[in-house]
Amino acid sequence: MATLDDFYSIIPAGGTGSRLWPLSRADAPKFLHDLTGSGKTLLRATYDRLTPLSGTGRTMVVTGRAHRAAVEAQIPELEDANIVLEADPRDSTVAVALAAAILRRREPDVIVGSFAADHVIADERAFRRVTAEAVAAARAGYIATIGITPTEPAIGFGYIRAGDSVGVADAPRAAIVREFVEKPSAQVAQRYLDEGDYLWNAGMFIARADVLLAELAAEEPELAAQIEELAEAWDEPARRGPAVDRIWPQLQKIAIDYSVAEPAAARGRMVVVPGDFDWDDVGDFSAVAKLHNNGRRGRLAILGSEGTVLADSASGIVVSQSKRIVSVVGIHDVVVVDTPDALLVTTTDNAQRVKQVVDAVRRSGNTDAL
Amino acid sequence: MATLDDFYSIIPAGGTGSRLWPLSRADAPKFLHDLTGSGKTLLRATYDRLTPLSGTGRTMVVTGRAHRAAVEAQIPELEDANIVLEADPRDSTVAVALAAAILRRREPDVIVGSFAADHVIADERAFRRVTAEAVAAARAGYIATIGITPTEPAIGFGYIRAGDSVGVADAPRAAIVREFVEKPSAQVAQRYLDEGDYLWNAGMFIARADVLLAELAAEEPELAAQIEELAEAWDEPARRGPAVDRIWPQLQKIAIDYSVAEPAAARGRMVVVPGDFDWDDVGDFSAVAKLHNNGRRGRLAILGSEGTVLADSASGIVVSQSKRIVSVVGIHDVVVVDTPDALLVTTTDNAQRVKQVVDAVRRSGNTDAL
Structure with missing residues (x-):
């Protein structure tokens, strides 16, 4: 074309x-x-x-x-x-x-x-x-x-x-x-x-x-x-x-x-x-997980490779943006987002609620992390 | 006496x-x-x-x-x-x-x-x-x-x-x-x-x-x-x-x-x-959570106060040993252990399996974190 x-x-x-x-x-x-x-x-x-x-x-x-x-x-x-x-x-x-x-x-x-x-x-x-x-x-x-x-x-x-x-x-x-x-x-x-x-x-x-x-x-x-x-x-x-x-x-x-x-x-x-x-529109981490897992549940997507991600009986998504070891054990449809100054742990079903956490972070005064 | x-x-x-x-x-x-x-x-x-x-x-x-x-x-x-x-x-x-x-x-x-x-x-x-x-x-x-x-x-x-x-x-x-x-x-x-x-x-x-x-x-x-x-x-x-x-x-x-x-x-x-x-004998994080929550489920225990812990509809235990923001959203009986060089995310039901993760960390060569 x-x-x-x-x-x-x-x-x-x-x-x-x-x-x-x-x-x-x-x-x-x-x-x-x-x-x-x-x-x-x-x-x-x-x-x-x-x-x-x-x-x-x-x-x-x-x-x-x-x-x-x-x-x-x-x-x-x-x-x-x-x-x-x-x-x-x-x-x-x-x-x-x-x-x-x-x-x-x-x-x-x-x-x-x-x-x-x-x-x-x-x-x-x-x-x-x-x-x-x-x-x-x-x-x-x-x-x-x-x-x-x-x-x-x-x-x-x-x-x-x-x-x-x-x-x-x-x-x-x-x-x-x-x-x-x-x-x-x-x-x-x-x-x-x-x-x-x-x-x-x-x-x-x-x-x-x-x-x-x-x-x-x-x-x-x-x-x-x-x-x-x-x-x-x-x-x-x-x-x-x-x-x-x-x-x-x-x-x-x-x-x-x-x-x-x-x-x-x-x-x-x-x-x-x-x-x-x-x-x-990749609006939340559930969408990110879905993109990475080709729409299939039961898989664990790993985004980023700063640290070492170790998983055992886990599905969902781990975003690794710090140099740490991230270990996820026996937990399904999980969302773990690990960054140097902030960590989020939720599930794909609750991914839309992250906006509320951002509001809570703002209220807590940790605006540097936003 | x-x-x-x-x-x-x-x-x-x-x-x-x-x-x-x-x-x-x-x-x-x-x-x-x-x-x-x-x-x-x-x-x-x-x-x-x-x-x-x-x-x-x-x-x-x-x-x-x-x-x-x-x-x-x-x-x-x-x-x-x-x-x-x-x-x-x-x-x-x-x-x-x-x-x-x-x-x-x-x-x-x-x-x-x-x-x-x-x-x-x-x-x-x-x-x-x-x-x-x-x-x-x-x-x-x-x-x-x-x-x-x-x-x-x-x-x-x-x-x-x-x-x-x-x-x-x-x-x-x-x-x-x-x-x-x-x-x-x-x-x-x-x-x-x-x-x-x-x-x-x-x-x-x-x-x-x-x-x-x-x-x-x-x-x-x-x-x-x-x-x-x-x-x-x-x-x-x-x-x-x-x-x-x-x-x-x-x-x-x-x-x-x-x-x-x-x-x-x-x-x-x-x-x-x-x-x-x-x-x-506080053998695992499930026991730690139980001790802190007085045996009641549905509560979120927070151990350590290095960072800021923000929770919304969460129960289990968060151990905060780094200076980061830890946010837990919509997840029950969770175990989150946040330390400067390693993170664990699991559930109280899987707390006994953490030993296997330790073996995996050893195999991964990250022995400094053990």
Whole structure:
């Protein structure tokens, strides 16, 4: 498959992944870890997955100032023009729309696609095929998303209800988005799976930059104007800093789901292309264990090899990030995350509760460990 | 209760307690830890329990040369004459009989009692009352032991089958030992509990030193002679070293159960006094958890306070010996032992299997951590 000449990838690399604490930290967030054992961080794997689509040098990374060095270490070939440093995090609308606005000024007809820095996709060919359809739909003026075909009644994801095909040539599977729905209960998730027209929302958005920004302007005119103002000054070194200093503190924090995707769906401007490839947002250690154990229970995954891991009748996952001996005996579906300054012991079934521990660590005053 | 003028306590302080790894180590064995949260190490607590019985300055500690400084730090008042340093470990017969032989040369009619350095007894008054009976039986020429009245069908202890009373004045409950039996199966342990004449073998032996040594001489004449030779030179500084150098390497390793207790029982010379007090040899982390949680499940005991322990829906025990944050979430009957160089994660039901981990650590070459 050839690269898509009018396409540009955006990777918003933010969020700490607090359900992956103590592996994921403020200064070493999820996207800077190799959670699959591939030898690549999630960020690097995302970058490498997108390059065949948008072409070399046509991927922009949006990240926090604190992560600049780490991002550059992961992607040494990333040009300065392709890194957008956020003064502080302002949620996904600012991250994606600012990148889109900067790119549109450079390339008025550009189609942008935004893909999280910390998701895992095994079948890259299928991903490229589906994304090419989404780009074709975007070329036709839609805002496109990729909805993952569910393989189980997951309660950890939002869902997209697909409607009829929109009949775009080169995007035969692109269907109108009837609605976005929030994370469901187990019962509702089972119904979604049975009904067959619900897809997982993987947070991937593909659109012409001008279409995306017009949708934003219709829903959030003030934010859209501030973003345009920033973008207009961005590529002039003497003007960028003052513009950021003046505008950034005022920027509204709002997820792109609310500022663009849902309003666009309500206006019939949003399509979804079903993605029938394995996808995971690796939201907690249960997901990490599953990835490593190929979905099979009863195995013990070992992530990292700083120390010596000794196991006897154990399954689940051990993350070894200290130089210690970690021994796990007679315990199943366990999660042990061993780092130099913090240890987590839980089970895969309780992996979602780690966020509460992070809150407890914050309350205990050990903020260095966050 | 007055002290018993003719009585002398012996504390063999040996063994590493490998089922308590990684808390208990070769260089920090079980008896040097406070496993009860009393603020005292098990050795110190044992010493303090015996002083009211044998009197101040009348307790002898037998330990390895490597532990001399640690023992003296625990018992600063211990006189040089009351510490016997072993060149290397030679099992319990050498430890107890050498101490007995040294004491007999100093005090021919002395009654000695040997009590492990790493057991836990809560009711000290009951212990003293029962031990006083054992001393009375010893004064009458018997080798006495204390058998703990079982409270459950334990499979981790050996048992003593008690027979008829021997009718010693001042030792009304002293009964002949019909037999010593090894650790039973669960089924047999239940039968022992139901039958009512079986007691737990707590490894406590009380006898006139000369009686004990005569029993040993009858069963193991060569070992008894070597021990006498050592004892004869012991209190002469110029002669002790050469005697140890010459004799120690030849000393047979044999448990006192086999060299003295069982043969004496077979000859009808062994009595048992039932001890109806709480006693535990704290053999594994399940026992440590039980001690801390007052036998109740569903609680999380925290031993040590080097780091910060955060728990949410967790029970069992956390031993915190590093300065790290230890977080335990949604996991029951767990055992987490966090030390600077090694971590153990298991469950109370698997606590006995820790010994196998120690073997695995040895095979992995990480012997520094043992």
